[in-house]
Amino acid sequence: MFGWGRKRGEREAADEALSAEEAEVVEGGPFDSGEAPDDEVERLDLGSVRLPVPEGGQLQVEVDPAGPVRAVHLVTPVGRLTVSAFAAPRSSGLWTEVSAELAEQLRKDGARVYAEEGDWGPELVADSPNAALRFVGVDGPRWLLRGVAAGPAEHAEECAKLLYAVLDETVVVRGDEPLPVRTPLPIQLPEAILRHIQQAQNNGQQG
Template sequence: MFGWGRKRARAGSDEDELTTEAVDDQDLPEFGPYDESEAPDDGVERLDLGSVRLPVPEGGQLQVEVDPAGPVRAVHLVTQVGRLTVSAFAAPRSTGLWDEVSEELAEQLRKDGARVHTEEGDWGTELVADSPKAALRFVGVDGPRWLVRGVAAGPVEYAKECAKLLYAVLAETVVVRGPEPLPVRTPLPIQLPEAILRHIQQAQQAQHNGNNGQAG
């Protein structure tokens, strides 16, 4: 549905060189997730979901979770190697929320029967969990008054490829925190583009009509 657009280099990567404009940008981080105030004008095509703007891998498909009451619960990027989920939450001005969240998450995963260990990555501590259903990787990034959590979930044999894809998505993600005061850990609201929202509503209506036809 959406393409990568132009790639930017990640720190420590020699695969893609930064353009002259990117090098000349003052005080911009080398890679994301970016706060809206630091988002580069890099030409990368991103899907605008309100609180986050995400690049979508070539061939990726969107999977949307919607509560019965209406709000969007989550948006997943489904790829050939697994499913990626990037979510943003309200956080305090001080950093360190991911340290707390990751410890709680690891404890919950172990209670659910998963084997969990930590690894160090570009953004700090990552959680890696092996469950009977999938291989999971959780990456957290503390930003200014926000926390981004990226999740890669897929078959064990594609775990490395799925993790690399998650890193690439996070490196190009833009977070729009907004000025509203919110309790810490509150999920930042997801807003679907009008075209996608209309497609979902049409699909829901078609399913509703189909169910009514079966009932009759």
Template sequence: MFGWGRRGRDSRQDETGPSGNEDGAATEESGLGPYDLAELPEDDAVERLDLGSVRLPVPEGSQLQVEVDPAGPVRAVHLVTRVGRLTISAFAAPRSAGLWPEVRAELTEQLRRDGAEVAERDGEWGPELLADSPRAVLRFVGVDGPRWMIRGVAAGPGETAEACAKLLYAVLDDTVVVRGEEPMPVRTPLPIQLPESIARHIQQAQNGEQQA
């Protein structure tokens, strides 16, 4: 589908050093994404899939998997790769404080209730979660931006968990968030809008299932 464009995550990190702060918040000084649309560098040349509130680089060879609510809205968009599945979600956040520390604590409690072994690790953007469950190894990465929080999840078998995490980092690093100016309750998922060609394909598939 889409390639990585002209910029690579490793080259930018070598130039700028580590990114983020201890709470997982993105910093303008880091030179790394994810970017707010207003902060996207002028010389950016990365090809991305426009999903309305987020614009994602799509790793070559991956497939798009869409979860659609029966009522119509898109619940989630996943990138299915050879090493695992990536999910990027953006949410409205308060202007004055980061949301990820609070969400991270809730995720830890929920995952442990579900029987997963959960550990907190220091990652690319600060604290992240690594959960080992019977079905998959999950890595949760959160980044706080201006009035938004983005959460990335890498899910896959244990033998490819590290490769899947690195791919998640690369996707997050070149993701763009389009928050918009309208007020939203904190934690509201930012709306996903599928490109017309993809939406039409899904509609055709749904119509075929109904006819069958």
């Protein structure tokens, strides 16, 4: 439905062309909206987050019966990616606390859970009967960005790499509104997608 913008191969070639000195200056995301790069990457604007969508990715939207969007997933050939933003304290990060609670809950649900160190800090890896899961958290200025990769075990590595690539290009729009810590930042769908969902709902009701 949505393109990746520049192809990853083109980005990698451009990165390799940088001198060692220039490469030290270049930093990846995710980005706060106040520091978003002026680049050629096409991003899907969902209000609180702007996401690049991998080539061949499909958008899957979870909508509450009451109306608000609960979650947006990127469905790819190797698994499903979910990126969500939450309100966080100004003074300290939130991911350490959240990931510990998440690990405890996953173990209670019967999953085998272990931690791995990643580019943004500790990540959670869980093997459940239904899917291989990876949770990545990034603490930003007054926000926490959480990425989840879920898919078959045989595609776990590929799915994780795709999640890293998406997070690396994501922009978080926190806004100035004071919100309780851990409140999900609101998701706003583009008009074209809203119309598509409404049309599908109307067709379902008629059927």
